[in-house]
Amino acid sequence: MLNIKNLHASVEGKEILNGLNLQVNPGEVHAIMGPNGSGKSTLASVLAGREAYEVNEGEVLYHGESLIELSPEDRARKGIFLAFQYPIEIPGVSNANFLKTAVNEVRKSKGLEALDSKDFLKLMKDKMQLVKMDKSMTQRSVNEGFSGGEKKRNEIFQMAMLEPELCVLDETDSGLDIDALRIVSDGINALRDGKRSFIVITHYQRLLDYIVPDFVHVLYKGKIVKSGPKELALELEEKGYDWIKEEVEI
Amino acid sequence: MNSSVDTLSVTNETSIAEENIPVDGLQKLRLAALNKFLKNGFPDSKHEEWKYLNLKPISETKYNHCMVASPLKASDLEQFYDAGSDTVNLTFINGRYCSEFSGHQSHKHPFSIYSLESKEAELYLETLRNSEDEPFHALNTAFHQGGIMIHVPDNCRMPMAIHLLYVNDSQHEAVAAHPKCIVVAGKNSAFQVIATYHSLNNFPSLTNTVTEFLIGEGAVVEFDIKQNENSNANHINRVYARVQRKAVFDIFTVTMGGALVRNNLEIILSEPNACAHLNGLTVADGYQVVDNHTVVDHASPNCESNQLYKNILDDHSQGVFNGKIFVRKDAQKTNAFQSSKNVLLSNTAVMNAKPQLEIYADDVKCSHGATTGQLDEDALFYFRSRGIGERDARALLNYTFASDVIEKINNDALKSNLLKLLSQKLNTAVEFGE
Ligand SMILES: Nc1ncnc2c1ncn2[C@@H]1O[C@H](COP(=O)(O)OP(=O)(O)OP(=O)(O)O)[C@@H](O)[C@H]1O
Ligand SMILES: [Mg+2]
Numbered sequence: 001m002l003n004i005k006n007l008h009a010s011v012e013g014k015e016i017l018n019g020l021n022l023q024v025n026p027g028e029v030h031a032i033m034g035p036n037g038s039g040k041s042t043l044a045s046v047l048a049g050r051e052a053y054e055v056n057e058g059e060v061l062y063h064g065e066s067l068i069e070l071s072p073e074d075r076a077r078k079g080i081f082l083a084f085q086y087p088i089e090i091p092g093v094s095n096a097n098f099l100k101t102a103v104n105e106v107r108k109s110k111g112l113e114a115l116d117s118k119d120f121l122k123l124m125k126d127k128m129q130l131v132k133m134d135k136s137m138t139q140r141s142v143n144e145g146f147s148g149g150e151k152k153r154n155e156i157f158q159m160a161m162l163e164p165e166l167c168v169l170d171e172t173d174s175g176l177d178i179d180a181l182r183i184v185s186d187g188i189n190a191l192r193d194g195k196r197s198f199i200v201i202t203h204y205q206r207l208l209d210y211i212v213p214d215f216v217h218v219l220y221k222g223k224i225v226k227s228g229p230k231e232l233a234l235e236l237e238e239k240g241y242d243w244i245k246e247e248v249e250i
Numbered sequence: 251m252n253s254s255v256d257t258l259s260v261t262n263e264t265s266i267a268e269e270n271i272p273v274d275g276l277q278k279l280r281l282a283a284l285n286k287f288l289k290n291g292f293p294d295s296k297h298e299e300w301k302y303l304n305l306k307p308i309s310e311t312k313y314n315h316c317m318v319a320s321p322l323k324a325s326d327l328e329q330f331y332d333a334g335s336d337t338v339n340l341t342f343i344n345g346r347y348c349s350e351f352s353g354h355q356s357h358k359h360p361f362s363i364y365s366l367e368s369k370e371a372e373l374y375l376e377t378l379r380n381s382e383d384e385p386f387h388a389l390n391t392a393f394h395q396g397g398i399m400i401h402v403p404d405n406c407r408m409p410m411a412i413h414l415l416y417v418n419d420s421q422h423e424a425v426a427a428h429p430k431c432i433v434v435a436g437k438n439s440a441f442q443v444i445a446t447y448h449s450l451n452n453f454p455s456l457t458n459t460v461t462e463f464l465i466g467e468g469a470v471v472e473f474d475i476k477q478n479e480n481s482n483a484n485h486i487n488r489v490y491a492r493v494q495r496k497a498v499f500d501i502f503t504v505t506m507g508g509a510l511v512r513n514n515l516e517i518i519l520s521e522p523n524a525c526a527h528l529n530g531l532t533v534a535d536g537y538q539v540v541d542n543h544t545v546v547d548h549a550s551p552n553c554e555s556n557q558l559y560k561n562i563l564d565d566h567s568q569g570v571f572n573g574k575i576f577v578r579k580d581a582q583k584t585n586a587f588q589s590s591k592n593v594l595l596s597n598t599a600v601m602n603a604k605p606q607l608e609i610y611a612d613d614v615k616c617s618h619g620a621t622t623g624q625l626d627e628d629a630l631f632y633f634r635s636r637g638i639g640e641r642d643a644r645a646l647l648n649y650t651f652a653s654d655v656i657e658k659i660n661n662d663a664l665k666s667n668l669l670k671l672l673s674q675k676l677n678t679a680v681e682f683g684e
Contacts, residue, residue, distance in 0.1 A: 048635050073634045073637050076634070076636055084635075087632075088631075090650070092650035098633075098636070
């Protein structure tokens with residue numbers, strides 16, 4: 001589904017990713033871990049099409065087609081979703097209106113009719129249940145004044161609404177309390193249908209107890225330097241990154 | 251061609267002359283004002299208060315300043331009823347109040363209307379006299395004709411709004427209209443006045459309008475101004491208000507159309523515990539120039555003022571916000587806030603924002619701030635990452651930025667009229683909102 005080959009990307013003239021390779025097949029869950037500043041969010045931004053991030057070399061193929069020239073909205077319409085590490089506050093636009101516009105834009109791109117208010121409300125009700133989100137949140141402005149955890153929950157709610165194919169979750173677990181982490185993880189797991197794929201960026205093994213990955217990768221200095229099964233996360237939790245850094249430096 | 255057009259002038263301007271001012275009981279005031287105007291003529295950019303506004307389009311146009319008759323019929327006016335049907339429409343054509351096109355559908359309203367020549371108006375004409383040094387105000391005083399005074403009695407709480415509907419009919423020649431309206435709000439009265447300006451013009455038009463308020467003790471008055479004339483129309487608007495003890499005056503100035511628009515708002519908080527809120531929204535494009543000048547004069551203790559002005563400027567348009575706050579020596583416990591927020595949609599659009607605070611009291615809370623920038627790129631990316639196209643995302647974000655001001659207006663019909671206009675002006679293609 002997603003095939004990243006020798007990706008080099010820079011922001012403000014500074015190369016952050018240098019030679020990253022990753023292949024994600026339908027239905028797979030890939031965890032990406034790695035020290036602060038190693039380029040995890042950069043990878044997420046490049047996948048979502050943020051313009052400040054420039055691809056200098058390499059390929060990003062999605063269903064065999066290059067993503068690099070596509071606008072962020074076209075990527076979203078093709079089923080790529082990024083749950084932000086730091087969701088943006090948008091005063092004056094209610095969550096419900098925002099999502100209605102987004103859902104209908106995505107539907108339009110697929111040649112589907114726009115949902116009317118009734119169907120939209122029903123969809124919203126279903127998906128709210130999935131992440132146990134309070135109804136009042138949908139009437140509030142997008143993320144405005146939301147707590148850190150509420151913002152993260154809202155990202156997953158949006159993801160559930162948009163039903164993407166490839167979900168990139170950037171530190172969705174940070175800021176969630178213990179109960180919320182379980183609820184949100186259950187919500188994410190409910191969206192695992194064998195076809196939908198996930199790239200889960202996290203610092204903590206705990207999340208991976210809930211969302212069990214097929215692969216764990218370590219991103220360090222702009223490259224994936226180690227990949228392994230889910231047990232790799234346990235090892236990292238126990239030993240930290242030093243041993244990997246050493247391996248790389250040699 | 252005269253090569254010294256630059257140096258302006260009044261001298262070419264046949265119509266601004268003593269023999270053209272109306273002959274009536276206000277002759278003395280008119281003459282004095284005319285002489286004040288003639289002494290200096292139209293201000294140029296060296297004049298501090300006018301430095302961002304090139305007035306040549308006005309000074310070089312030969313408008314007919316004498317009140318011009320218009321053949322408009324009632325049916326021509328229906329398109330302008332922006333404030334819904336439950337209002338008292340008071341229609342002014344080329345500056346003259348037309349009672350035949352005015353009133354409420356029930357034929358009843360609880361306030362009185364007087365001619366400015368009447369005995370009742372005399373007192374207020376005198377007491378509200380203010381800054382005729384200001385050139386356009388002087389011109390208005392010299393040339394206004396058929397203006398009115400509205401008197402809302404004490405304790406009158408009026409659910410229906412008063413709609414001042416101004417039409418400039420320049421279909422047959424270039425017309426300068428000088429409407430004048432005085433609004434006297436009795437003690438503890440509560441009501442809303444809506445002013446909308448329209449032009450029907452094949453020729454250039456100038457609207458040079460003056461509205462003066464005396465807001466009595468405990469009264470609550472909202473004044474909404476909609477300026478959406480076309481690119482052939484220039485517009486100078488003066489609002490003066492004296493706000494008395496415990497009274498509240500809220501004003502909204504929404505400017506979308508017009509070639510050159512200047513708003514001069516002067517609010518005096520003349521007695522303790524008076525309060526004023528000034529809200530402004532400008533959405534401009536092409537070569538529009540919209541200049542908002544405000545003066546809030548805290549002349550008394552315990553008063554509060556709050557100003558929020560927003561501009562969205564595209565193409566080569568220019569915006570100006572110049573907000574002056576005076577806090578007089580006795581005006582202790584003053585709260586005075588001011589904020590100017592601006593978005594530039596093109597790199598040829600220009601915004602000039604300038605706060606001016608003059609504070610002579612010591613126990614005062616004052617703040618001001620101005621921000622001018624592009625659209626929030628993070629917000630834009632967030633929209634786009636959810637599948638909303640760039641054009642729509644931009645339009646929606648601008649719409650949200652601007653609609654925030656309109657949403658606070660207390661009249662549903664006017665509100666939806668303005669929101670619709672906003673969405674047209676910003677090309678908000680997707681349906682948004684309820
Ligand atoms: N817009 C930017 N301008 C300059 N430098 C940037 C920008 N965005 C990212 N960087 C730099 O790129 C490097 C990688 O940042 P990135 O956010 O991808 O790290 P990360 O792996 O997500 O870290 P964390 O675990 O702390 O979230 C950092 O050194 C960061 O400072
Ligand atoms: Mg990060």
